[in-house]
Amino acid sequence: MTKNLKIKVCGMKFTQNREQVEALGVDLLGYIFYGPSKRFVGDTPDAGLFQSDRPKVGVFVNENAFEILGLAKNFDFEYIQLHGKENPKTCGLLKNQGLQVLKAFPMDDDFKFATTAAYEENVDYFLFDTKTKEHGGSGKKFNWQILENYTGNTPFFLSGGIGPDDVAEIKELNHPMLAGVDLNSGFEDEPGLKNIEKLKHFIEEIRI
Numbered sequence: 001m002t003k004n005l006k007i008k009v010c011g012m013k014f015t016q017n018r019e020q021v022e023a024l025g026v027d028l029l030g031y032i033f034y035g036p037s038k039r040f041v042g043d044t045p046d047a048g049l050f051q052s053d054r055p056k057v058g059v060f061v062n063e064n065a066f067e068i069l070g071l072a073k074n075f076d077f078e079y080i081q082l083h084g085k086e087n088p089k090t091c092g093l094l095k096n097q098g099l100q101v102l103k104a105f106p107m108d109d110d111f112k113f114a115t116t117a118a119y120e121e122n123v124d125y126f127l128f129d130t131k132t133k134e135h136g137g138s139g140k141k142f143n144w145q146i147l148e149n150y151t152g153n154t155p156f157f158l159s160g161g162i163g164p165d166d167v168a169e170i171k172e173l174n175h176p177m178l179a180g181v182d183l184n185s186g187f188e189d190e191p192g193l194k195n196i197e198k199l200k201h202f203i204e205e206i207r208i
C-alpha cells in the first residue's frame, strides 16, 4: 500500500518552484546544505525559499552538530537528514534537541543492514540511498531487492535515482517499514528546478 507513503521532494533551490512543489501537497521539503552539491542553497539563500507551511528538512554531509543546530533554528527545520559518516551519538544529540533525524545509508549489493542497528534508538527514519562518491543526488538507483534483508524496526525512506516511471516497482516493494520516498534529480529540468508536471503525475499515481 503506497497511498500513505510520505513524499519528500529534495533540493529546493528556487522560491517560485518551491511554492509550486508545495502546492502539490508533498509531505516534506528538503534543502541541501552541502557546498559541493549542485543543489546547494547557497551562502545567502532567498528568504522566500524557506517560507513554507510544509515541514522542512535540512540536508547535511559530515557537518558539525552545533552548526546544524544553529541552521535548524535559523531556517526552522523540523527534520535533519544526514548523508555522511555521522555516528549514532551525533544523531542522538540532534534528536534530543527535538529534531526528527533521517540517517542516510549508502546502498550497494554488499551493504550489511547490521550497520543500521546502532542507530535504531538515535534516529526517526533511515534513508536508503545509492552508494556513490557524491554522497547523494547521483540520480543512480541501487538494487531494491536488497531491501528484503532489512528486518529492523526503524521506518525508512527509499531514495536514489527515483524517477517518473518507478511507481509500479515501488508499489511492488511491499516492505512493512517503507515509510516514504525521496524525489530529487529524477524530477528536474536542471539541478534544483523541479518539473511540476512530472511530480504531479507521480504523486497522483502513487497515492492511488
Ligand SMILES: O=C(O)c1ccccc1N[C@@H]1O[C@H](COP(=O)(O)O)[C@@H](O)[C@H]1O
Pocket: 010, 011, 030, 032, 034, 037, 038, 039, 040, 059, 060, 061, 083, 127, 129, 134, 135, 136, 137, 138, 139, 140, 159, 160, 161, 162, 182, 183, 184, 185, 186
Ligand atoms: O541532491 C543532492 O545534491 C545531495 C547532495 C548531497 C547529499 C544529499 C543530496 N540529496 C539527496 O540524495 C538522495 C538521492 O538523490 P537522487 O534521487 O539520486 O537525485 C536524496 O535522498 C536527496 O535527498
